[in-house]
Amino acid sequence: NYHDIRSGLIRLCRNGQRVGTISSRLSPEQLASLIQSVSFGLIVEQLITGRADVEGAAAILRQLLAPEGARS
Numbered sequence: 771n772y773h774d775i776r777s778g779l780i781r782l783c784r785n786g787q788r789v790g791t792i793s794s795r796l797s798p799e800q801l802a803s804l805i806q807s808v809s810f811g812l813i814v815e816q817l818i819t820g821r822a823d824v825e826g827a828a829a830i831l832r833q834l835l836a837p838e839g840a841r842s
Contacts, residue, residue: 779805786835793837801835 779802786792792801808827816822 776802776806790837792835795838805831 780798783792783798783801783805787794787798796804808831812822812824812827816824
């Protein structure tokens, strides 16, 4: 369910921050909320238009979530 997904994302974000692969600029809870919202938005976009750009969104999220100074 929705809360289980969010909890899993929070754990993943926390682990990524701990090992330095995800930015610490935002809290794990904020990051999980962002990822979940983007994911749900892509699902809705795909249902409505049939053309969600999952790869493009993933690339942008990867850049946004990268630690300071990291390159994609």
